[in-house]
Amino acid sequence: MTFDIALWLGQDGVTNGAIYALLALALLLVFTVTRVIFVPQGEFISYAALSLALLQAGRMPGTVYVLVIGGLVAALFDGVIAVRAGAWRRLPRIVLVYLVLPLLMAAITWWAVPQKLALGWQVLIVLGLVVPLGPILYRVAYQPLASASVLVLFIVSMAAHYVLTGLGLVFFGGEGLRAPPFSDFQLKLGVLTISAQSMLVVAATLVIMVLLWLLFGRSIYGKALRATAINRTGARLVGIPTGLSGSLSFTLAAFIGAVSGVLIAPITTIYYDTGFLIGLKGFVGAILGGMGSYPLAALGALSLGLLESFSSFWASAYKEVIVFTIIIPVLVWRSLTSHHAVEDEEE
Amino acid sequence: MRPKPAFAAFLSFMAVAPLLVPEFHVTLLNYIGLATLVTLGLVVLTGVVGLISFGQQAFVGLAAYTTAVMTTVWGISPWVTLPVALLFTLVAAMILGAIILRLSGHYLALTTIAWAIAAYYLFGKFELLGQYNGIANLPALSIFGWKLDTGAKSYYLIWVVTTAALVAAHNLLDSRSGRAIRALRFRGVMAESFGVNTAALKYLLFIYAALLAGISGWLYAHFLRLVSPGAFGVNAGIDYLFMAVIGGATQVWGAVLGATILTLLKEWLQDLLPKLFGQTGNYEIVVFGLLVLVLLHRARNGLLPVLARFLPPGPPLRIASDAAPLARRSPPAPGATLLEVRAAQKRFGGLLAVDRLSFEQKSGEILGLIGPNGAGKSTMFNLVTGVLRCDGGEILFRGERIEHLPSRDIARLGICRTFQHVNLIGNMTVLENAAIGAHLRGKQGTLAAMLRLERDEDARLLAEAAMQLKRVGLGAHLASPAGSLALGQQRVVEIARALCADPLLLLLDEPAAGLRYAEKAALADLLRKLRDEGMTILLVEHDMDFVMGLVDRLVVMDFGAKLAQGIPAEIQADAKVLQAYLGGVA
Numbered sequence: 001m002t003f004d005i006a007l008w009l010g011q012d013g014v015t016n017g018a019i020y021a022l023l024a025l026a027l028l029l030v031f032t033v034t035r036v037i038f039v040p041q042g043e044f045i046s047y048a049a050l051s052l053a054l055l056q057a058g059r060m061p062g063t064v065y066v067l068v069i070g071g072l073v074a075a076l077f078d079g080v081i082a083v084r085a086g087a088w089r090r091l092p093r094i095v096l097v098y099l100v101l102p103l104l105m106a107a108i109t110w111w112a113v114p115q116k117l118a119l120g121w122q123v124l125i126v127l128g129l130v131v132p133l134g135p136i137l138y139r140v141a142y143q144p145l146a147s148a149s150v151l152v153l154f155i156v157s158m159a160a161h162y163v164l165t166g167l168g169l170v171f172f173g174g175e176g177l178r179a180p181p182f183s184d185f186q187l188k189l190g191v192l193t194i195s196a197q198s199m200l201v202v203a204a205t206l207v208i209m210v211l212l213w214l215l216f217g218r219s220i221y222g223k224a225l226r227a228t229a230i231n232r233t234g235a236r237l238v239g240i241p242t243g244l245s246g247s248l249s250f251t252l253a254a255f256i257g258a259v260s261g262v263l264i265a266p267i268t269t270i271y272y273d274t275g276f277l278i279g280l281k282g283f284v285g286a287i288l289g290g291m292g293s294y295p296l297a298a299l300g301a302l303s304l305g306l307l308e309s310f311s312s313f314w315a316s317a318y319k320e321v322i323v324f325t326i327i328i329p330v331l332v333w334r335s336l337t338s339h340h341a342v343e344d345e346e347e
Numbered sequence: 348m349r350p351k352p353a354f355a356a357f358l359s360f361m362a363v364a365p366l367l368v369p370e371f372h373v374t375l376l377n378y379i380g381l382a383t384l385v386t387l388g389l390v391v392l393t394g395v396v397g398l399i400s401f402g403q404q405a406f407v408g409l410a411a412y413t414t415a416v417m418t419t420v421w422g423i424s425p426w427v428t429l430p431v432a433l434l435f436t437l438v439a440a441m442i443l444g445a446i447i448l449r450l451s452g453h454y455l456a457l458t459t460i461a462w463a464i465a466a467y468y469l470f471g472k473f474e475l476l477g478q479y480n481g482i483a484n485l486p487a488l489s490i491f492g493w494k495l496d497t498g499a500k501s502y503y504l505i506w507v508v509t510t511a512a513l514v515a516a517h518n519l520l521d522s523r524s525g526r527a528i529r530a531l532r533f534r535g536v537m538a539e540s541f542g543v544n545t546a547a548l549k550y551l552l553f554i555y556a557a558l559l560a561g562i563s564g565w566l567y568a569h570f571l572r573l574v575s576p577g578a579f580g581v582n583a584g585i586d587y588l589f590m591a592v593i594g595g596a597t598q599v600w601g602a603v604l605g606a607t608i609l610t611l612l613k614e615w616l617q618d619l620l621p622k623l624f625g626q627t628g629n630y631e632i633v634v635f636g637l638l639v640l641v642l643l644h645r646a647r648n649g650l651l652p653v654l655a656r657f658l659p660p661g662p663p664l665r666i667a668s669d670a671a672p673l674a675r676r677s678p679p680a681p682g683a684t685l686l687e688v689r690a691a692q693k694r695f696g697g698l699l700a701v702d703r704l705s706f707e708q709k710s711g712e713i714l715g716l717i718g719p720n721g722a723g724k725s726t727m728f729n730l731v732t733g734v735l736r737c738d739g740g741e742i743l744f745r746g747e748r749i750e751h752l753p754s755r756d757i758a759r760l761g762i763c764r765t766f767q768h769v770n771l772i773g774n775m776t777v778l779e780n781a782a783i784g785a786h787l788r789g790k791q792g793t794l795a796a797m798l799r800l801e802r803d804e805d806a807r808l809l810a811e812a813a814m815q816l817k818r819v820g821l822g823a824h825l826a827s828p829a830g831s832l833a834l835g836q837q838r839v840v841e842i843a844r845a846l847c848a849d850p851l852l853l854l855l856d857e858p859a860a861g862l863r864y865a866e867k868a869a870l871a872d873l874l875r876k877l878r879d880e881g882m883t884i885l886l887v888e889h890d891m892d893f894v895m896g897l898v899d900r901l902v903v904m905d906f907g908a909k910l911a912q913g914i915p916a917e918i919q920a921d922a923k924v925l926q927a928y929l930g931g932v933a
Contacts, residue, residue, distance in 0.1 A: 141640055145644065148647075152643065154456050155588065156640065158636075160636065163640070164636075166629070166636065276581075283457055318472060321465045321468045324464045325465045327458060327461055331447060331454065335450050
């Protein structure tokens with residue numbers, strides 16, 4: 001391997017690693033706040049990437065239908081509860097949030113498709129379509145089981161993954177799509193050529209990390225999320241609605257998933273089920289970092305990106321095998337160093 | 348419990364099924380049988396024990412590829428490759444299990460997905476394994492020259508194996524080991540305190556589930572006579588887990604139900620949906636996902652319990668009253684020192700929960716350990732029972748140091764306990780709950796249980812449990828689910844369970860908490876009766892009235908240290924005790 005190739009692989013690894021790091025942060029956030037292993041994160045990546053590619057091609061993204069259907073189901077869930085409780089005054093808000101907003105988003109998209117808007121506007125539309133899926137998914141699939149054990153919630157995640165992947169196939173079809181690059185600009189640094197896309201990915205990752213840091217450190221919502229993560233019961237006792245914390249963390253996760261999807265849309269061809277593997281790599285990154293600390297999770301994800309990139313050079317056929325078995329030595333180390341007490345699952 | 352008529356109906360249906368339905372449906376039944384084997388492992392592993400695996404198809408694939416390579420490339424007989432395939436599965440499961448089972452459950456679930464993906468790519472890349480095309484033209488099995496080269500011929504082999512596995516699993520769960528297994532998910536701490544090595548048992552069951560998957564893989568390879576990576580993708584593993592969830596992951600027969608529903612549904616949907624959407628694809632996963640979501644929200648235990656309501660009830664409880672009684676320990680001489688605590692210390696961060704506490708207990712006495720809230724009583728209790736480890740000091744039982752032992756070894760010495768928060772398995776009968784206490788008095792393991800070679804011993808264990816339940820006055824409730832009893836009765840079941848272990852020292856953690864007046868009086872009578880029969884009892888308690896009328900001697904704790912000790916009358920007159928409890932002498 002020459003120095004040039006190493007640099008090039010390094011750049012590739014950092015670009016991918018930055019995306020894995022974003023995902024690892026989102027997954028860790030959802031896990032600590034809600035105890036959900038958020039496998040369906042991967043579908044948000046696919047949805048966002050495919051939506052962007054379709055918008056750029058002047059076609060209607062199927063995400064619109066998923067959003068409207070999801071909103072309808074969520075409205076039905078909340079509506080039935082409100083009607084049974086006789087709380088008629090809650091209905092206008094339910095209708096507004098779960099029915100009017102998704103339909104408005106659908107109308108905007110329908111109007112925007114033939115307009116061939118600038119990239120920035122298209123990205124905004126994609127975010128508007130994908131991000132609301134986070135809280136809707138939380139409301140429909142997870143909230144009714146919020147007090148269930150980690151393992152039951154894990155099965156819920158796998159079921160939600162099935163539903164969303166299947167719907168992806170229904171609405172996007174089986175073909176893969178790739179968005180055109182955001183910019184053809186390339187920065188030449190000696191032997192190294194850095195693409196605008198790579199720089200954008202790294203910059204976006206850094207910006208989101210800073211935003212998350214500000215959110216958690218400075219805002220009352222961020223503090224509520226941290227409180228819920230540390231102690232659910234305690235958080236509830238001091239008046240933090242833990243349902244809201246769940247909804248908020250899913251919104252953040254969907255936002256990060258959507259941004260990741262937008263960022264990789266021009267880098268690689270995305271199929272309806274590609275996001276699953278990418279999301280799992282975010283998990284591998286988070287596990288490498290110990291599933292407890294945000295900086296370590298980001299670091300773990302970054303190393304995973306580099307590992308993946310270099311193993312694609314040395315043993316390209318076994319790239320996925322290496323990426324997914326790397327957690328085993330890490331788990332061995334963890335299981336040897338952690339003190340294991342007998343744990344009982346909550347009934 | 349399996350209703351006999353339902354089982355007979357199942358057997359007769361399965362025996363004639365291939366004669367009644369067309370070949371294509373027999374093939375479907377074969378797929379159901381193969382899936383049932385894998386799902387059965389998951390029912391035990393996930394539903395009963397609470398360990399989730401999405402990676403069982405990797406074991407199926409490992410066994411299938413092992414036999415495929417050995418039979419096609421090297422021309423070895425499938426009957427020789429069976430043990431080899433199972434050995435490979437065993438080794439893989441032993442290594443993976445050793446790594447992962449020590450970590451919390453969600454690591455296992457995530458890791459299983461990771462290894463499933465890795466296995467899928469490995470199967471697809473190796474030249475020896477035929478890469479993504481796989482290996483074709485495997486030999487059909489033949490039994491005494493009779494070639495199983497059609498679906499209908501394979502059918503009987505697949506279903507004989509599957510039925511045998513179902514019956515064995517059913518037997519296993521209804522045994523000494525089975526009662527311990529059923530305690531693992533929600534009551535591991537309790538099981539440990541009665542001598543169950545929960546980590547070893549989980550490891551064993553992880554391997555058991557992998558081996559069932561391995562058997563399924565070997566059968567699959569020679570029934571289909573084609574092995575390719577597509578069959579062992581991530582979704583196959585998710586499907587198996589969903590089969591367990593849909594059928595009912597807490598009961599053996601849920602595996603059959605789940606495998607049947609999902610296999611048939613898949614067949615039907617794979618036919619229907621691509622026509623509906625105009626292109627090929629695995630659209631059925633939407634339906635599977637929705638089905639699982641609805642079930643988790645509406646019927647967490649799957650469909651079998653819903654259907655079981657329409658079946659006749661199981662056979663009534665049989666207790667062999669003529670079973671030979673179990674061997675008992677030789678009791679220590681009355682008045683000999685049984686338990687000795689010397690300067691025991693326990694620190695939680697900056698808090699000294701137990702501060703150089705010393706006391707001793709003589710055989711045959713009831714000793715009360717009392718103190719205000721937060722005095723360190725429960726911590727002291729946990730030090731004696733091995734749930735917590737001392738930071739300093741010694742604890743001796745019959746002159747032997749025990750402070751370094753895990754709770755299951757302490758139980759072995761004859762120290763048995765009850766729990767402050769009732770720790771029974773709600774859906775298991777009172778009799779079986781009590782029998783867990785006798786775990787260490789039996790020896791027969793899982794294999795003997797599957798083959799029903801331990802009926803003698805099991806009858807003796809259950810007879811002991813029945814006797815102890817009658818001794819504490821619960822003889823009328825043997826067959827009731829433990830969860831259906833009143834709290835006071837549940838506490839008494841806890842005592843009966845501890846008695847089943849033939850203890851020398853009985854430790855009771857706040858046994859009167861939450862009881863009504865009459866229940867407390869009955870409990871006090873019971874404890875007096877036990878003492879009169881020679882039992883030594885250490886009681887941690889809050890309720891002064893209850894303690895004062897019952898114990899022989901008291902040790903009073905405050906802020907982790909010993910405040911006073913003596914007979915109840917002395918303690919009641921002790922100024923320091925009154926100060927601690929009432930905040931000053933009036």
